[in-house]
Amino acid sequence: MAFGWGGAFLLPGCCDPFNEKALRASRGASFQLPLVSGDWLHLDALRNYYNMKILAGHPANDQKPRRISRLTRDFTDSLADKPLCLVLGSEGVGLSKKAKDSSELVSIPMTGEFESLNVSVAGGILLYMLQPENHKDLSSG
Numbered sequence: 001m002a003f004g005w006g007g008a009f010l011l012p013g014c015c016d017p018f019n020e021k022a023l024r025a026s027r028g029a030s031f032q033l034p035l036v037s038g039d040w041l042h043l044d045a046l047r048n049y050y051n052m053k054i055l056a057g058h059p060a061n062d063q064k065p066r067r068i069s070r071l072t073r074d075f076t077d078s079l080a081d082k083p084l085c086l087v088l089g090s091e092g093v094g095l096s097k098k099a100k101d102s103s104e105l106v107s108i109p110m111t112g113e114f115e116s117l118n119v120s121v122a123g124g125i126l127l128y129m130l131q132p133e134n135h136k137d138l139s140s141g
Helices: 020-026 040-050 073-077 097-102 119-129
Strands: 008-010 035-037 053-057 084-087 104-107
Touching: 008 040, 040 084, 040 097, 053 097, 053 119, 084 119
Parallel strands: 008 035, 053 084, 053 104
Antiparallel strands: none
8 A cells, every 4th residue: 555556466375464463564454455356367367457467576596497577677667657466475485386477577686695585575675666656557447
């Protein structure tokens, strides 16, 4: 909500946004942000309907030979006219194979010696950098 995102899509296995810890941490935002639950079939339908680009936060040190975009101002500027969906994996397991296959992977550049950030920190950075203030409004079709 702080960065103007239009809602959250909760995939299977996602934390319950109304459990006690989530409500406390969100300071009630769970009641103000539009929430939708579904599976990848539903998310693909939304992607096609709104012509959304799906991005997924992923560490740059993945050993797979797949291209991972770096979260830079040039990268975010290149997305300014596109509706976006951001996928975040679970803390322990990370992104599912389906998430990796269905999304453009994006890493947060880090100069330190850490392998990755925890999902809440990475999510906050990604949500801030990709905030939709300059992105196409989904309601405009």
